[in-house]
Amino acid sequence: MTDHHPTHPAAPEYGDAGEILSTRPASLWRDTLTGILRQRSAVVGLLILGVFLFVAVFADQIAPFDPRESMLGIEPGIQKQAPPCIRLLGCPADRFEHIFGLDTNFQDVFSRVVIGSRISIGIGFAAVGMAIVIGAAIGAIAGYVGGRTDNILMRLMDIVLAFPSLLLAIVIVSALGSNLMNTMLAISIVSIPVYARIVRASVIGARENDYVTASRALGESTTGILVRRIMPNAITPLIVQGTLGIGTAVLEIAALAFVGVVSLSEITWGSMIAIEFQRLFTAPHIILAPGLAITFVVLGFNLLGDGLRDAFDPRLNR
Amino acid sequence: MTQRTLRSPVIAKLATAAIVFAACGGAASAPPPTEAPTVAPPTVAPTEAAPYEGMVYPTTGEAPCGTAPYTGNFKKITAVDRLTVKFELCAPDVAFLSKVAFSAFGIQDSDYLTANMANKAILDQPNGTGPYQLVTWDKGNRLVFKAFDGYWGSKALTPNLEFRWSDQAAQRWIELQSGNVDGIDNPGTDDIAAIKADSSVAFYARPGLNTLYLGMNTKIAPWTDVRVRQAIAMGINREQIVKNYYPEGSEVAQYFTPCAIPFACEGEPTWGFDAAAAKQLLVDAGFDFSKTYKIQFRAAVRGYLPDPPVIATEISNQLKTNLGIKTTLDLQESGTFLDANAAGTLDGLFLLGWGADYPDVTNFLDYHFGGGSGAKFGAPFQDIVDALNKGGQSADDAVRKAAYTDANNLIKKNVPMVIIAHGGSGTVFKADVAGAHSSPLSNEVFSVMKAGDRDTLVWMQNAEPLSLYCGDESDGETLRACEQINESLYAYTVGSTGVEPSLATGCEPNAELTVWTCTLRDGVKFHNGADLDANDVVLSYAVQWDAANPLHVGRSGAFEYFPGLFGGFLNPPAS
Secondary structure (H helix, E strand, O other): OOOHHHHOOOOOOOHHHHHHHHOOOOOHHHHHHHHHHOOHHHHHHHHHHHHHHHHHHOHHHHOOOOOOOOOOOOOOOOOOOOOOEOHHHOOOOOOOOEOOOEOOOOOEHHHHHHHHHHHHHHHHHHHHHHHHHHHHHHHHHHHHHOHHHHHHHHHHHHHHHHOOHHHHHHHHHHHHOOOHHHHHHHHHHHHHHHHHHHHHHHHHHHOOOHHHHHHHHOOOOHHHHHHHHHOHHHHHHHHHHHHHHHHHHHHHHHHHHHOOOOOOOOOOHHHHHHHHHHHOOOOOHHHHHHHHHHHHHHHHHHHHHHHHHHHHOHHHHO | OOEEOOOOHHHHHHHHHHHHHHHHOOOOOOOOOEEOOOOOOOOOOOOOOOOOOEEEEOOOOOOOOOOOOOOOOEEEEEEEEOOEEEEEEOOOOOOHHHHHOOHHHOOOOHHHHHHHOOOOHHHOOOOOOOOEEEEEEEOOOEEEEEEOOOOOOOOOOOOEEEEEEOOOHHHHHHHHHOOOOOEEEOOOHHHHHHHHHOOOEEEEEEOOOEEEEEEOOOOOOOOOOHHHHHHHHHHOOHHHHHHHHOOOOOEEOOOOOOOOOOOOOOOOOOOOOOHHHHHHHHHHOOOOOOOEEEEEEEOOOEOOEOOHHHHHHHHHHHHHHHHOOEEEEEEEOHHHHHHHHHHOOOOOEEEEEEEOOOOOHHHHHHHHHOOOOOOOOOOOOHHHHHHHHHHHOOOOHHHHHHHHHHHHHHHHHHOOEEEEEEOOEEEEEEOOEEOOOOOOOOOOOHHHOEEOOOOEEEEEEOOOOOOOOHHHOOOHHHHHHHHHHOOOOEEEOOOOOOEEEOOEEEEEEOOOOOEEEEEEOOOOEOOOOOEOOHHHHHHHHHHHHEOOOOOOOOOOOOOOHHHHHHOOOEOOOOO
């Protein structure tokens, strides 16, 4: 194989500058993806989350039974809290296959874990997304405007941060009413200060840069400067924190459901454990499945978040 | 004989100040954890020579029997002399002795009551005559008692008693297995087989003298329509619930009152399971199937509700499957839930139950459906009230049978709630606890138990008491704690349902059963050293009876039991 450049008759001697021009332009996303793929833990996190996201999206197709359907009367001779029945491991052909067994209400645990993934992960994404949007707006205004506005907004954030997040979430859901929307709101509200602080720090760091001054001199609007010139600098830490935050949100949803703040009617992993945790020693399979689901999802987000942080960090990419 | 009415406000205030100052050692507020009252200036029994100033209540003469808005059955209470109290009733009450034996009617020292009710100190600083007295209440953690040296009866066999609690059956069982406690209440249904096989502990079965029901407020839509209520009753497969979620000894409820109680099961049994007919009823009633309705409940485990979330889930699933009704589970904090029930503000289907306080049909039916039953199911049904009044006022078995036949039939017809189950339950004690038992009334007496060679008996129940003044409580876990401290005129036989004299040596009725004259036991002392006398009895009842009494305070102010068992308050609130 011959080298392309030296054989081209009109090709000048490029030197170092020419090599830069010939390379594909740098891309934050491509570089990040490359960085992530270089890290084994991030790849593992991505794989775990990929599986769970797939399950959440196609939950209706994957769940073999209605998660609220009692097998009583449908499956003759069935016992409550029946252990897993898996064909490969000898489950009789005349019985339905329940790979995670049945709970005390004769419901298929696997179907409930599958459907539960939709709420647990879905609320996590929605709550963190909402927190990022609101927190970023607050942080950007506080950082860019500064002065008294900054002081007021940040003290408000300090007040929210002063409460233990789970306790505050319980108070919010109790006050607003225990439904999924309010649960999402509560988790979102307690997360806002973190994102506001991150964005504020980035904005303060960037607002006096030359390119911002130049934009201002060219008459670009404040919103334009914030959105087009300054905010891109804050995206990286937001993504990292948001990824880690979703894992935390999943845990908080489980905790809220466990303490009964989220209605036990909602099929979440936390509510499954809340209803059945007394069977820890007599029928551990019932709470093992949602417990492991929570563990793996949180682990997945943590691994991916760590990977993203490393991938986005230029010092680690040298 | 000179009779006097209630003490003047000035004297009451002086007494309040003196006792509070003495009890608190001069401090402005009591330090946590709550300490039991120290010895306060007691009421010294008058000398023989001094004339006894007995109270009479009401001060105006007598209650306006049968005149609206008064619906109660008490006419007058009189302290005839130091050891004699006379109860005059508007109408006969055959269950009078069973009722006055109940722990909600524990007798308080009148001076202590006067000084500590308005400021609510009595809620966590009780002063009774019982075999145990409170040492400390470490809120959220434990109650500590010690044997009362001055107890008039048999002294407690174990010098110290401790109450702990957990609403998780599994945790209670683990605590017993690990030796941290000597006895537990309500073991989990799934654990009973293992418990019976374990020789280090003993299981004491408790008969199902209780009832689980699915209540509805008949003043709140859609439960206002009797067809809807009837459909709910017919759409729930109660046999499936009992078979799969209740321990052995439980049974499907056919009547509100367990059949072991006389006159409980007269008339027609409740609605049978018929999903198709039930659904048709809902369609006929124009029921809105698009809405989602609440099933409201609390996590507290009781004999009638051994696994609240699981049974609530089962009912929710049955309503969806059998009737197409969508429901959501609304788990509430226990105290909040009970208060909302008493206030009639539960707007969904609510899971609640009742354990026998005394073995008479009035305890179940009058409390829930009588004239003084309040807003639990919206409002009392007058036809049921009339039938219950007939039954409660007659000592003639034939009349009572006919009245309770009518009452049960009318309860079936009006369907203020859906009767579900009578739950068997039990207690578990270490095998070396002598005298261990379970009571069909859930009022275990710990003073008759000897915890091996240990000097403290540790009992773990389902929940923390809400307060230690039980005149204004209806929660069984709370009542059990009060029962170790306070005593009533009569008491229930240990581990049984019979009644026997306690603070009274006897209560004798007149021929019409409208006047009951009780003779008090002489020499009984309260924990603060005060002597029991007739005025203590009068005031203890008066503060519950008269809603306008300045001492009618309690914890929530609901005082559910008094109107529930005796028909209504004197000076009832306008609402």
